[in-house]
Amino acid sequence: MEQVRRLVVGAGVSGLAFTDWLQDDDVLVVEAEHEIGGYCRTVEQDGFVWDYSGHFFHFRHPEIETYLVDRMADQEVRVIEKDSRIWYRGAFVDFPFQRNIHQLPKDELLECLYDLHFRAESHPPDQVRSFQDMLYAKFGRAIADKFLVPYNEKLYATDLSRLDVDAMGRFFPYADVDDVIRNFRRPENGSYNATFTYPERGAIQYVHALARDIDPARIALEERVVSIDLQARVARTTHREIRYQSLVSSMPLPTLLRLCGVPFDESIYSWNVVQVFNLGFDRKGPEGCHWVYFPQRELSFYRVGFYDNIFGTDRMSMYVELGRSAGFEASADEIEATRAQVIEDLRSVGFVDDHRLVSSHHVLLDPAYVHITRESVADVTAKKAALAGQGVHSIGRYGSWTYCSIEDNIVEARALADAFNLADAAG
Numbered sequence: 001m002e003q004v005r006r007l008v009v010g011a012g013v014s015g016l017a018f019t020d021w022l023q024d025d026d027v028l029v030v031e032a033e034h035e036i037g038g039y040c041r042t043v044e045q046d047g048f049v050w051d052y053s054g055h056f057f058h059f060r061h062p063e064i065e066t067y068l069v070d071r072m073a074d075q076e077v078r079v080i081e082k083d084s085r086i087w088y089r090g091a092f093v094d095f096p097f098q099r100n101i102h103q104l105p106k107d108e109l110l111e112c113l114y115d116l117h118f119r120a121e122s123h124p125p126d127q128v129r130s131f132q133d134m135l136y137a138k139f140g141r142a143i144a145d146k147f148l149v150p151y152n153e154k155l156y157a158t159d160l161s162r163l164d165v166d167a168m169g170r171f172f173p174y175a176d177v178d179d180v181i182r183n184f185r186r187p188e189n190g191s192y193n194a195t196f197t198y199p200e201r202g203a204i205q206y207v208h209a210l211a212r213d214i215d216p217a218r219i220a221l222e223e224r225v226v227s228i229d230l231q232a233r234v235a236r237t238t239h240r241e242i243r244y245q246s247l248v249s250s251m252p253l254p255t256l257l258r259l260c261g262v263p264f265d266e267s268i269y270s271w272n273v274v275q276v277f278n279l280g281f282d283r284k285g286p287e288g289c290h291w292v293y294f295p296q297r298e299l300s301f302y303r304v305g306f307y308d309n310i311f312g313t314d315r316m317s318m319y320v321e322l323g324r325s326a327g328f329e330a331s332a333d334e335i336e337a338t339r340a341q342v343i344e345d346l347r348s349v350g351f352v353d354d355h356r357l358v359s360s361h362h363v364l365l366d367p368a369y370v371h372i373t374r375e376s377v378a379d380v381t382a383k384k385a386a387l388a389g390q391g392v393h394s395i396g397r398y399g400s401w402t403y404c405s406i407e408d409n410i411v412e413a414r415a416l417a418d419a420f421n422l423a424d425a426a427g
């Protein structure tokens with residue numbers, strides 16, 4: 001039987017960041033897919049460059065950004081001032097909605113302001129139990145009903161009262177009354193990602209930067225882990241059995257628990273699926289905006305974005321995202337029908353008129369956004385600790401069952417590698 005000190009499952013950002021930072025060559029990465037990158041992958045087709053879904057980067061740790069960019073010498077990495085908007089009653093409102101209600105018609109502005117001012121009467125803060133309660137309690141009924149609730153219901157494909165107050169963590173653009181009013185005069189739409197970076201050949205370039213110094217012989221592609229014997233510390237893959245001292249997994253935590261034979265309450269883990277259509281047209285569409293949010297329940301998508309407006313190219317190059325429930329599957333005919341509906345909906349909002357679709361690509365991200373609840377947070381913490389006690393470390397967006405960015409994945413993976421490096425150095 002083969003043996004390795006550190007077995008890494010998954011060659012996405014987390015698995016690669018861990019392997020890159022580990023000061024130990026006795027490591028093997030097994031990846032089920034035929035290429036590295038996980039969700040941070042890029043498709044190049046007919047002259048268009050698309051990610052698996054819109055992936056843009058906002059680094060809070062300059063040293064991580066520098067580390068990556070230094071390894072991308074042949075790439076242009078653009079720093080872009082974000083232009084994100086909301087499609088609302090046939091016009092654009094700047095994102096985030098709650099900071100830009102002064103762009104609404106006067107009667108709607110008054111309604112939003114009134115409900116914002118008296119929010120504590122209708123939704124007392126001490127009765128906030130869920131993400132939905134939080135939206136009403138923080139912003140009042142009108143702002144919640146006009147945008148925050150319908151948009152997030154489309155995205156998460158679930159009842160928002162199921163989600164934890166903190167379901168989006170720092171990714172939620174909070175605003176207090178002062179922020180809202182101040183913005184009437186001095187627009188400060190600065191959210192956590194006021195600027196973003198994007199490499200000219202797509203998000204996968206950050207993954208290539210992470211993998212640059214990893215010996216390719218240490219990455220086994222098209223090899224899936226199918227079961228893990230926690231006692232014997234043996235992983236069985238589609239190709240072989242591997243004895244390990246420690247296993248680092250970035251697969252979704254519920255899958256890992258199943259492969260390890262650890263019993264758990266399946267009802268605690270729920271998530272959405274994002275169906276992505278990447279679409280390339282023969283000519284330009286709307287100018288300027290990078291992405292647009294759609295709260296309208298009658299429109300199929302919740303968000304669309306424009307790569308051509310990032311790179312100033314002359315053919316509309318879009319990603320279109322639809323929120324789906326877990327378990328969603330689509331046959332080739334259904335995908336075709338949904339694509340036709342998407343184009344019809346793009347036409348109805350004026351983004352497409354007599355444009356000709358010249359290239360398209362489809363992918364399902366499953367899971368995409370996990371549903372963070374009190375129960376999931378408690379169970380993830382307990383299960384991760386129990387697994388770690390048996391030499392199995394679950395990391396990454398899905399291994400930690402959370403909402404995070406690739407930078408967060410790198411920080412988490414490096415911290416674990418540092419712990420191994422320290423332990424190894426201490427003998």
Ligand SMILES: Cc1cc2nc3c(=O)[nH]c(=O)nc-3n(C[C@H](O)[C@H](O)[C@H](O)COP(=O)(O)OP(=O)(O)OC[C@H]3O[C@@H](n4cnc5c(N)ncnc54)[C@H](O)[C@@H]3O)c2cc1C
Binds near residue numbers: 032058251395398405
């Ligand atoms: C719609 C959407 C938009 C996003 N936008 C952004 C963004 O703009 N900016 C940003 O920073 N982040 C964004 N993210 C988050 C980002 O995609 C993730 O944080 C990151 O890609 C997660 O990397 P990971 O390695 O933890 O997991 P993954 O990418 O899921 O990698 C896990 C890997 O494990 C492999 N694997 C699973 N099971 C097995 C098995 N049994 N055996 C072997 N291999 C296995 C998988 O094939 C995969 O390659 C977005 C995510 C989504 C869903």
